[in-house]
Amino acid sequence: MHIHRIAAFTSQGQGGNPAGVVVADQLPPPDEMQRVAADVGYSETVFSCPDGNGAWRTRYYSPEAEVAFCGHATIALGAVLGQTFGPARYPLALANAQIEVSAEKRGGEWVSVLRSPPTRSAAASPELLKEALDLFGYAADDLDPTLAPCMANAELDHLIVPLRSRATLARLDYDLDQGRRFMQAHRIGTVAFVFCQSETLFHARNAFAIGGVLEDPATGAAAAAFAGMLRDLGRVKHGEIVIMQGVDMGQPCRIEVEFTAEPGSPVNVRGTSSVIG
Known part of the structure; x- marks a missing residue:
């Protein structure tokens, strides 16, 4: 399992909120995702895999529990998906919602845009x-x-x-x-x-x-x-x-x-x- 470590929402190339990102062929078992998130130690680690229907099945874990949705980890996931598969819009199937994240490269930086659930x-x-x-x-x-x-x-x-x-x-x-x-x-x-x-x-x-x-x-x-x-x-x-x-x-x-x-x-x-x- 490869864990990307990404700082999301950087400001002029500095700062940002660290997130772990795991992109795999299938999601690990929940207890394994929880263990990995605790070992990584960031506020969230996101796990994502193709769901077979054109979307990416996506789950988020803090060091202590699963989280229904995490914005900065989604921004980080968009950067990893963009770098790995190219600039595009990626539909995400969360535990209880359908959202999307897009990614493109601007001036050497990956810029991600997440489309939130309804507010x-x-x-x-x-x-x-x-x-x-x-x-x-x-x-x-x-x-x-x-x-x-x-x-x-x-x-x-x-x-x-x-x-x-x-x-x-x-x-x-x-x-x-x-x-x-x-x-x-x-x-x-x-x-x-x-x-x-x-x-x-x-x-x-x-x-x-x-x-x-x-x-x-x-x-x-x-x-x-x-x-x-x-x-x-x-x-x-x-x-x-x-x-x-x-x-x-x-x-x-x-x-x-x-x-x-x-x-x-x-x-x-x-x-x-x-x-x-």
Whole structure:
């Protein structure tokens, strides 16, 4: 089994979120995929094989559990498929959804675009929000008064918490075990804290305790859900946004999300990738 190690969502050739990528003739057994993901140690490792019907059967594993969908690993998978089989669109058959990733080479870098599952969002309950603020050491005064916290979904539920300043975002901290219990209890994929620098430029930090990771440098699934949330709230009805993530970790990542005005429709998440080591 060959494991590609790819940094996805790089920013000007730097940073990125590491993902393991395994492309094989058939998927290994689930316990083997879990073991490999734990050994690789990245927040996710993706496994993919032809399904015999023109698509690629695809599964994602964190070091501790299977994950229904992972954006940065999909971007990394697109780069590996493009490098191996050529620039193209590749349909992906996930455990519970059908998506696609395309890949092309631009200026010596592989650029992948994933077409997300449909999106949806709803206001976060006051009880859930208070529990999250207590866990992460924030107060109500730290919230952005112009953008409501939401539960947003693009195959996974993400709690999105907008903050009023970049400095507030920079002091994010929490206990990993408490965060894991919180996310398990509420079935949350990540907790994403965001700061709006402009109408189309955002900064984000994503806690991924449920996967055994304190913080994810880039989270394509949460980016897709966040774009759907902005559309639902009428904040950005269509067009493209840029999300900078991982900066406070020393792993700068750039996530570009393009979407139409149709409520709930899939969005396109774009990023560059590079080989690690």
